[in-house]
Amino acid sequence: MRQPVPTIDLRRDLIGLLPKLRRFAMTLTTNPAEADALVQLVCARAIAKSHLWNAETRLGSWLYTITRMLWADEKKKRKQRIGAGPADTDCRNVDPVEAYSSPLQHLIASLPEGSASVFILVGIEGHSYQQASDILAIPVATVMTRLAAARLQFAKADALPGSET
């Protein structure tokens, strides 16, 4: 006989994870308003699909994967709308004075593309290379390269005279 799938109410856990989710979303969107909109979308999706979450895995990992997937979908839609080219919201493509409205945004913009997400997952939250690779859908070798690049960039920025980092 087929066992019924239990329903789980994740709302309380999601609220607790909001600061981390926003930080991760910022590494993808590089825009605070879009990061919040993305997080809202992720939370709604996670609540609706909570029966798909395997409680033996980290909730954060599952949410990060959803975040990455939803952002990839969004980027795809934008490319279809405006034609091929870089996403118009990437703060690396706009005037720095306008772009760096928050310290987090400044920090992410100072790193090579894709390095901030990897650094957060492995360097801060302690995910393994394989887990980060699964979440971001990139090869393990890319995870390693981006992580080393982020570390070197942080050290380099710190060594510059008058650096704030």
Added chain:
Amino acid sequence: MSVESFRKMSLEIRLSGLLDGEASREEKDELERLIATDPKAREAFDTLKRGSDIGRRAFDDAMQEPVPLALVRSIKNTPPPRKPVSLGPTRPSFLPIAPSGPQALAACMLLFVLGGGLGYLLGIQPAAPTSSLQMTAATTTAWLDDVAAAQRVYARQTQHLAEVPASEPQEIVTWLSASTGAGFRLPDLTAQKLVLQGARLLVAGGRPTGQLLYRNPEGEIISVAFLKSVANGKTLDFDETIRDNIGLVSWQNGAVNYVVAGPSSDAALASIAEQVAAQISN
């Protein structure tokens, strides 16, 4: 990743892997030997380590930014997941034949006449009284509105927050039990970092309501209100709602209605309600 492909990577990447504990035993020994003997390797390792510490601190500082209240509310207001429904295998149609156009039209006309007649008969009946269930729901809503309003007013009081202070727990229990008709025990919420400040008697939904006031480490007031209910029910289903900036988690146990009220941005309201429910019933 194989040892061979790991070796092909640049020294910085390999040393970064060592920092994360991702190098194999063999690779680890080799890199540690290199760090001990080669000054360039030592310097690269120290640089990576320093970069890692700087990055961690910088991202942690950026985490201090407050989460927008609208985001918290949007999550709280998202309806909880519905139970997945299995539709099961498709059953064959009860009628093996499809009705023709005139047959379908005749069936529609028949249903229309029957429906109209039934509606007319119901329409000429005197209006039925509102069901007790509807009355109870309306009363509960009015009660919650009043509790939210009281929370909004009293939570701002600094000098005169409570009518009976927390230093008189016996008086709180005796007074509010007698005034509301609902026996209770004072919940100890120190595990939730909430300190009892005292109690008040409110009029909410037109009826006497007891209110216990607690303060959290941020200085915000979290209150527990209770009311002797008209209907007796044993439903420990927690219902979470938001009235502007006030979050409410309500439930009923036996003949008493309870609600925990606090700032809607407080993520712990539901767990506080669970603790209160476990302790407050007499």
